Amino acid sequence: MSGQPVLRVRELVKRFGGLLATDSVSLDILPGEVHAIIGPNGAGKTTLIGQLIGELKPDAGSVEFLGRDITALPVHARSHLGLARSFQITSIFLDFTALENVVLAVQAHDGHSFRFWQKAMDDAALLQPARAALEQVGLGHRADIPANALSHGEHRQLELAMALATKPQLLLLDEPMAGMGPEDSARMVEMLRGLKGKVSILLIEHDMEAVFALADRITVLVYGRAIATDTPDAIRRNPQVRQAYLGEEAPVA
Amino acid sequence: MSVPASLRSSVSTAVALLLLAALALVPLAAEVFEDPFLLTLFTRIVILALAAVSLNLILGYGGLVSFGHAAFIGVGGYSIGILAKHGMYAAWIQWPVALLMSALFSLLIGLLSLRTRGIFFIMITLALSQLVYYLANGAYAYGGDDGLTILKRTDFGGLINLSHRPSFYYLCWALLVLSLFLTHRLVNSRFGMVLRGAKSNDRRMAAIGFPVLRYRLTAFVIAGTVCGLAGALLATHTDFISPAMIHWTRSGDMIVMVVLGGMGSLFGPLFGAVSFLALEEILSSYTEYWKLVFGPLLVLVVLFARGGIDGALGRGHGGILLGIIGGFFLLHGVHLVYGDDWAIPGALLLGCVALVGLVHWLRRHAKSGDKP
Numbered sequence: 001m002s003g004q005p006v007l008r009v010r011e012l013v014k015r016f017g018g019l020l021a022t023d024s025v026s027l028d029i030l031p032g033e034v035h036a037i038i039g040p041n042g043a044g045k046t047t048l049i050g051q052l053i054g055e056l057k058p059d060a061g062s063v064e065f066l067g068r069d070i071t072a073l074p075v076h077a078r079s080h081l082g083l084a085r086s087f088q089i090t091s092i093f094l095d096f097t098a099l100e101n102v103v104l105a106v107q108a109h110d111g112h113s114f115r116f117w118q119k120a121m122d123d124a125a126l127l128q129p130a131r132a133a134l135e136q137v138g139l140g141h142r143a144d145i146p147a148n149a150l151s152h153g154e155h156r157q158l159e160l161a162m163a164l165a166t167k168p169q170l171l172l173l174d175e176p177m178a179g180m181g182p183e184d185s186a187r188m189v190e191m192l193r194g195l196k197g198k199v200s201i202l203l204i205e206h207d208m209e210a211v212f213a214l215a216d217r218i219t220v221l222v223y224g225r226a227i228a229t230d231t232p233d234a235i236r237r238n239p240q241v242r243q244a245y246l247g248e249e250a251p252v253a
Numbered sequence: 254m255s256v257p258a259s260l261r262s263s264v265s266t267a268v269a270l271l272l273l274a275a276l277a278l279v280p281l282a283a284e285v286f287e288d289p290f291l292l293t294l295f296t297r298i299v300i301l302a303l304a305a306v307s308l309n310l311i312l313g314y315g316g317l318v319s320f321g322h323a324a325f326i327g328v329g330g331y332s333i334g335i336l337a338k339h340g341m342y343a344a345w346i347q348w349p350v351a352l353l354m355s356a357l358f359s360l361l362i363g364l365l366s367l368r369t370r371g372i373f374f375i376m377i378t379l380a381l382s383q384l385v386y387y388l389a390n391g392a393y394a395y396g397g398d399d400g401l402t403i404l405k406r407t408d409f410g411g412l413i414n415l416s417h418r419p420s421f422y423y424l425c426w427a428l429l430v431l432s433l434f435l436t437h438r439l440v441n442s443r444f445g446m447v448l449r450g451a452k453s454n455d456r457r458m459a460a461i462g463f464p465v466l467r468y469r470l471t472a473f474v475i476a477g478t479v480c481g482l483a484g485a486l487l488a489t490h491t492d493f494i495s496p497a498m499i500h501w502t503r504s505g506d507m508i509v510m511v512v513l514g515g516m517g518s519l520f521g522p523l524f525g526a527v528s529f530l531a532l533e534e535i536l537s538s539y540t541e542y543w544k545l546v547f548g549p550l551l552v553l554v555v556l557f558a559r560g561g562i563d564g565a566l567g568r569g570h571g572g573i574l575l576g577i578i579g580g581f582f583l584l585h586g587v588h589l590v591y592g593d594d595w596a597i598p599g600a601l602l603l604g605c606v607a608l609v610g611l612v613h614w615l616r617r618h619a620k621s622g623d624k625p
Contacts, residue, residue, distance in 0.1 A: 053460065079462030091460075093453040104450050107443055108462035114471065115443040123443075166461055 004067065006031050006170050006200045007052070012061035014047055014224075021047040023224035024061065029170065029200055034192070036203045036211045039221035045204045046088060048221070049174050052202070053085050054078045066169060079108065082169035086159040086176055088204075092147050098158055099143040102130040105165035133165040137191060153184035160191070170200045177207045189213055212236070220244070262518075265566045269520035272527065276426060280419035292418055298530045299425045300486045305510040305522035306432045307479035312508065313517035314440050315472050316452030320375045321362065321382025322507050325477040327389055327499030328358045329484025334401050334494035342408040348485065355481020356474055358385070363473035367466060379501055389496040400495025407489060415489060425486055429523075432479055437519055439475075448472050449517075513554055515563030524562040535585050 005028040014022035021044045029035045037045055050056035052063060054075040062071045070078055093101050103126045107113060110125060120126060134140050137157040142150060147158065156176055163171055176192070177185045189210050195201065196214070205211050211218065212232045219229040222244045228235060235241055276299060283292040304326060311317040332351035341347065366377040395401045406415040415421045439445050447468045451458050458465050488494045497503075506529070514525025532550075536543035558565040 055456075055459075074464075075459040076462045076464045079460060085460055087457075087460075091454060091457045093450055093457065095449070095453050100446070104446055104458075105461040107446060108458075113443040113447045113463070113468065116439050116445075117442055119438075119441045120443045120446045121441070126443075162457075162461060 004031070005029055006066060007202070008064040009052070010062045010064070012048070012051060012063065013059045014044075014051060014056060015059050020224050022051065022058065025221070025224070025226045027219060027226065027229070029202055030217075031200055032197045033216040034196055034201045034203055034214050036205060036215035036218045037221055038205070038208070038211055038218060043221040044224040045221055046174060047224075049085065049172050049202075049204060052172060053083065076108075079166055082167070083172065084163040084166045084168035084170070085172040086156075086163050086174060088174040088178055090152070090155040090159060092155060092158055092162065094148040095146070097144050097146050098134060098139055098150060098154075098161075099127070099130055101147055101158055102133050102161050102165045103127065105162040106130050106133075109166050130165060133161040136164060137161040138187070153180055153187075156180060156184070156188065157191075160188075164195075168199060170202065171195070172202045172204075174204050175206060176203070177205060177210055185210060262567065265518065265520055265563050268566055269523055272523065273426075273430060276527075277423075280422055283419075289418075292422060294530075294534060296418070296422050296425060296490050297487075298527055299422070299429050300483050300490060301507070301510070301530060302523050302526035303425070303429045303432055303486070304480050304483035305507055305514070305526045306429070306436060307476045307483065308507050309511050309516065309522040310436060310439070310448075310476045310479075311469075311472050312511050313515075313521065314445065314452065315448045315469060317367075317469065317473070318375050318508070319366075319378045319473075319476075320501065320504050320508065321366075321378035321380075321385075322476075322480055323499050323501065323503035324362065324382035324385040325355045325359055325480035326484035326487060326503065327385055327494075327496075328355045329481030329486075330488035330494045330498055331389060331392075331395070331484075332481075333407065333485045333488045334403050335395055337403045337405060337407075338395060338401060342405050344407045344409040344412075347407050348482075351481055351485040352478055355484070356478045359474045359477020359481075360470070363470045363477070367469050367473060379504070382499065382504055383501055386496055386499040386501070389494075389499055396495065398496055400493055400497070403488060403492045403494065406492070407485075421489070425490075428482065428486070433519060433523065440519070444468065444471070452517075509551065513551065513561050515561030518560070518563040521561055521563040524566075528562065535581075 007027070007029040009025060009027040011024045011026055012022050013020070013024055023044075025048060027035075037048065039045055047056065051058045054070070054073060054077075058071065062069055064070065065078070065081055065083060068081070070081065070083075073081075093104065096104070100121065103120065106126050106129045107120065131140065131143065134143055137160050139154060139157050139161060142154060147155070150158065156178075160173075160176065163173075173192075177188055180188065185207060192201065192203070192214055201214075203211065203214065215232055217229060218232055218235045220227050220235060220238075220241050227244060228238050228241050230238065276295065279295040280292055283289060304322070307325075308319065308322045311319055329351045332354045333347050336342075336347050336350060362378065362381045365381065366374055369377055389395075390398045406421075409415065413420055413424060415424070440449065447458070447463055447465070451463070451465045451469060455465050484498070487498065510525035510529045511522050512525070513529055514523065515521030532547060533543065536546050540546075554561065560567075
């Protein structure tokens with residue numbers, strides 16, 4: 001069990017017309033690890049996540065989750081296996097309160113929702129886990145605020161709370177610090193560090209400080225190709241990475 | 254304005270309950286004023302309000318702009334008419350068949366249309382309802398485009414006599430109240446959460462694990478079935494069925510009722526249906542070109558009263574809105590009494606508008622004066 005990867009991606013290919021957005025990417029995510037994917041803009045990071053979550057259909061290759069081939073599975077079914085994501089551009093229910101947002105996420109994993117009579121927001125089976133998830137991300141005191149009145153940083157926290165409320169085995173986080181100030185960013189890093197070991201995380205992030213602080217392993221994506229996967233230190237030293245991504249000539253020893 | 258949400262909805266709830274109570278008194282009023290037309294008019298209003306409530310479930314709460322809701326009015330109505338033509342009047346046949354057929358049709362139309370979004374959804378629901386329209390048009394055995402007269406109303410045995418017009422009115426009224434109560438339960442239930450969530454952000458719904466389509470389809474079938482019931486009542490009310498009840502303009506009218514009253518609010522369709530049909534009745538008594546007045550009025554509501562009548566009731570505009578409506582009906586009453594003498598109603602209207610404007614200005618002034 002321990003050595004078995006949570007997510008196993010094999011030779012994934014995605015084309016948009018002539019553009020090769022994902023160029024036979026293979027990737028393993030181990031239980032409990034934080035695996036970061038970095039790469040310049042347009043490297044195909046979000047396209048890769050789209051295929052892992054099921055919104056995009058790959059042209060070739062396979063995705064295996066907890067030993068099961070999920071390449072053809074729809075988005076909602078993957079969620080029920082324990083795959084959760086946060087969006088690069090905040091995607092929440094703006095008409096709902098913070099609590100209602102998370103309640104909906106809990107509800108999605110509490111049997112079917114063909115229940116027409118009892119008021120959902122009186123249901124302790126939904127409210128308790130929802131409040132716990134809000135507390136976990138530090139939004140407990142903002143539960144009854146409508147989502148459209150929350151700040152940008154709080155939206156990002158709410159995103160995370162909703163993902164956590166689905167009790168995932170693997171969290172796909174698409175730029176969780178996007179658009180955050182340094183203070184909010186630092187708080188988010190702390191929060192993600194607190195999750196380390198409890199849940200596997202695949203992290204896409206531009207904030208290099210955050211990536212190197214959190215990641216156990218890093219995969220570098222350039223023009224759709226995974227050019228290296230290694231520990232942060234090794235990635236920092238990798239001349240190929242420095243040249244392709246960090247835009248530096250490898251220092252001549 | 255900073256009116257708390259709970260108070261906002263309680264204003265609209267209070268007005269709605271008053272309105273429902275007033276509607277319950279209509280048969281009495283018709284008796285007192287010896288005006289049977291009043292009962293006819295309001296029976297129609299109550300039935301179409303029921304249809305609007307059903308449309309609001311998918312349009313207002315589900316965000317699905319169905320432009321074919323009249324199809325279900327037709328299916329419900331034709332079920333009654335066709336059974337009656339074959340001599341089957343028993344309620345225990347007519348009503349279950351009407352409801353079942355509406356459910357079946359809405360399941361079919363929903364299955365075909367709900368895979369699309371936005372403008373395509375509007376177009377497909379429109380096209381499919383027109384299909385039902387032409388089906389009715391071509392049903393020569395049942396009158397074709399001339400329609401078909403229903404010779405005898407649904408027979409409920411000793412339970413209730415639908416030919417007794419006040420009884421029939423109270424049945425429609427009770428069903429409207431019931432539909433409002435059930436909608437209230439439904440939109441706050443788990444199912445309602447899913448329906449409203451999918452309107453807000455259906456990509457997110459899939460990501461947290463909801464297979465959205467089946468919930469939308471269920472809501473579509475519920476709405477279609479309730480609308481079919483309204484169709485059955487409408488056919489009974491007019492003792493007549495014809496393709497005109499399915500025409501796409503009827504679907505458009507229903508959308509207008511929901512938008513005018515306030516999409517996605519419990520009582521919006523009630524407000525919308527009552528004001529739409531009352532306005533239609535009153536304006537058309539003045540001029541054949543009543544839509545010339547009604548159209549711009551609707552544009553004004555959409556531009557200045559987002560959230561429709563229900564939304565306006567919760568904001569500061571509520572007073573203005575009620576003032577205008579009150580002034581309007583006063584004007585109409587004076588017109589009825591004094592005939593075509595326009596001086597008096599004209600002056601009254603000007604007075605109302607001036608008063609409302611003054612109150613509004615004073616309130617505004619007082620508020621800005623509060624702040625240093």
